[in-house]
Amino acid sequence: MKLYNFFRSGTSHRLRIALNLKGVSAEYIAVDLRTEEHLKEAFKSLNPQGLVPALVHDDQVLIQSPAIIEWLEERYPTPALLPQDADQRARVRALAAVVGCDIHPLNNRRVLEYVRHQFKADEAAINAWCATWICAGFDALEALLKADTQRGRFCFGDSPTLADVYLVPQVESARRFKVDLTQWPLIAAVEAACMQLEAFQKAAPMQQPDAA
Known part of the structure; x- marks a missing residue:
């Protein structure tokens, strides 16, 4: 593979x-x-x-x-990344989709390159553009996490799911675009729980052989 x-x-x-x-x-x-x-x-x-x-x-x-x-x-x-129950799977998929469908595509490199070259955006403007969509998505995610009183340490329950797989890279991206993450304590707590696991640690950008 x-x-x-x-x-x-x-x-x-x-x-x-x-x-x-x-x-x-x-x-x-x-x-x-x-x-x-x-x-x-x-x-x-x-x-x-x-x-x-x-x-x-x-x-x-x-x-x-x-x-x-x-x-x-x-x-x-x-191990499963989705719960067994259909309603619970829908919830986990929705949490992942907030990142995968509504935040990440607008911060994708090819979009940012277009904004840079076609609209002459400088890095401050790029960061502001990215922060707009990250903040909108993270506000919604934080509210969804808060509403789930049975949540556990991760986005759903006490083991990582598809939602965590999507969330952690977006938190890393938010840092790169200089977004203040203290606005979302529950998201920060989920990321901290994830980063205690070797699977997340080894996947981090700066742990990769092409990182520079």
């Missing part, structure tokens, strides 16, 4: 966490977004979108982190 990814990519980060939680090893292959390696033919022959991550298993190329993580959940069901 080969994992094509970039150390600072949030989607790559979430997939590394999921692989670690499942105990599935993959050869780390760095795709350097800073030099636009993802847009070169060698990588686009694997993923025509030119986006990381991509996971190669046997002769199959898997793309899009939500699809890959669902594939992992189905192929390696233990």
Whole structure:
């Protein structure tokens, strides 16, 4: 199994966490977004979108982190990243989707590059843009966590789920864009609980071989 990814990519980060939680090893292959390696033919022959991550298993190329993580959940069901109950699974998926659908896409590198080049945004403007969507999403997540009085240490219950897999990379991204995380004590507590686990520690951006 080969994992094509970039150390600072949030989607790559979430997939590394999921692989670690499942105990599935993959050869780390760095795709350097800073030099636009993802847009070169060698990588686009694997993923025509030119986006990381991509996971190669046997002769199959898997793309899009939500699809890959669902594939992992189905192929390696233990430990589970989703609860057994359908209503609870819907809640966990919704928490993950706040990050995966509503925060991360607006902070994606290709969006930020467009804002930089087409609208001449400087780094202060980029940080303000990112903070707008991070704060809106995190305000909602904090409220959802607070409303769940049976929650436990993680986003749902007392073991990590899909929601935590998505949340932790977004917290890391928020720090990079200089967002004040003290606004969301429950999110901070969840991240602290996650970061006590080796699966999250080993997946952190600065622990990757291409980190610089």
